[in-house]
Amino acid sequence: VFEPFFTTKGLAKGTGLGLSMVYGFVKQSGGHIKVYSELGHGTAVKMYFPEAALPVTPPDKPQTEDEPRGDGNVVLLVEDEAAVRALGARILESLGYRVLRAVDGPTALAIARDEPRIDLLLTDMVLSGPINGREVATELVRLRPGLPVLYVSGYSAEVFNHGVVIEDARPLITKPYDRGQLARAVWAALQR
Numbered sequence: 001v002f003e004p005f006f007t008t009k010g011l012a013k014g015t016g017l018g019l020s021m022v023y024g025f026v027k028q029s030g031g032h033i034k035v036y037s038e039l040g041h042g043t044a045v046k047m048y049f050p051e052a053a054l055p056v057t058p059p060d061k062p063q064t065e066d067e068p069r070g071d072g073n074v075v076l077l078v079e080d081e082a083a084v085r086a087l088g089a090r091i092l093e094s095l096g097y098r099v100l101r102a103v104d105g106p107t108a109l110a111i112a113r114d115e116p117r118i119d120l121l122l123t124d125m126v127l128s129g130p131i132n133g134r135e136v137a138t139e140l141v142r143l144r145p146g147l148p149v150l151y152v153s154g155y156s157a158e159v160f161n162h163g164v165v166i167e168d169a170r171p172l173i174t175k176p177y178d179r180g181q182l183a184r185a186v187w188a189a190l191q192r
Contacts (some may be wrong), residue, residue: 001035004154020154021084022047024176067180068187074115075186077101078108078123078136079152084175088122088152091179092186105131110138118147124188125153125172137170150189152177173178 002023026033029192031049075097079085082103084136089099100115102108104127112118121140137149151172154174171192173185 002033011188021176028176030180067095067183069095069183070186070190072096072098073119073190074098074116074117075102075120075122076108076111076118076140078105078133080104080120080124080128084124088182091182092122095183095186097186104129105133105136108136109139112143118144120186121147121149122186122189123149123151125151148189148192150185 001019004020022034022185026047026049027050032049033045035043035045037043040099062159068093075092077088077092077099079088081083081102085101085103086153089101092099100111100118102111106129108121109131118140121137123136127133127136133151137151139149141149149170151170152175153172154175167176171179171185172191177185
């Protein structure tokens with residue numbers, strides 16, 4: 001159940017990234033997660049985290065030195081998971097980017113046809129619908145030569161680096177990502 005894209009839901013009903021992302025968050029925190037399931041009795045998910053050594057205090061500033069900021073740059077964010085799309089957009093907007101949101105490939109292409117300015121395409125590799133993220137990128141770069149592209153995926157970078165999907169050497173950030181990772185990846189993609 002923790003494997004990316006494993007789902008028991010029907011086509012276009014879910015991506016199978018929910019528990020995969022939860023697993024990643026728990027592991028990043030130094031914890032572990034267990035699933036207990038019994039037919040007729042239900043399922044329980046238990047997460048275990050290490051005890052905090054010091055009291056947790058919120059940071060004084062939401063931005064850190066390693067978080068480069070946008071300057072009104074326009075990012076076309078293509079993500080079919082509503083929660084992930086909302087989180088990504090919120091992070092990018094807090095960093096000074098203007099975000100155009102697309103739920104799938106056809107929507108992204110329609111936005112691109114109507115929007116005069118797009119500085120970066122940030123797209124999930126695997127999208128529900130007829131067009132995947134790579135196909136969106138190919139079409140948008142054809143329409144707008146030189147458009148920077150940053151791929152996002154729940155799969156590890158190693159899967160794509162073995163020639164499975166990416167032959168065009170565009171940068172990839174893996175889910176789950178944190179604010180700093182996204183900030184640095186977007187800034188680096190814009191500098192290419």
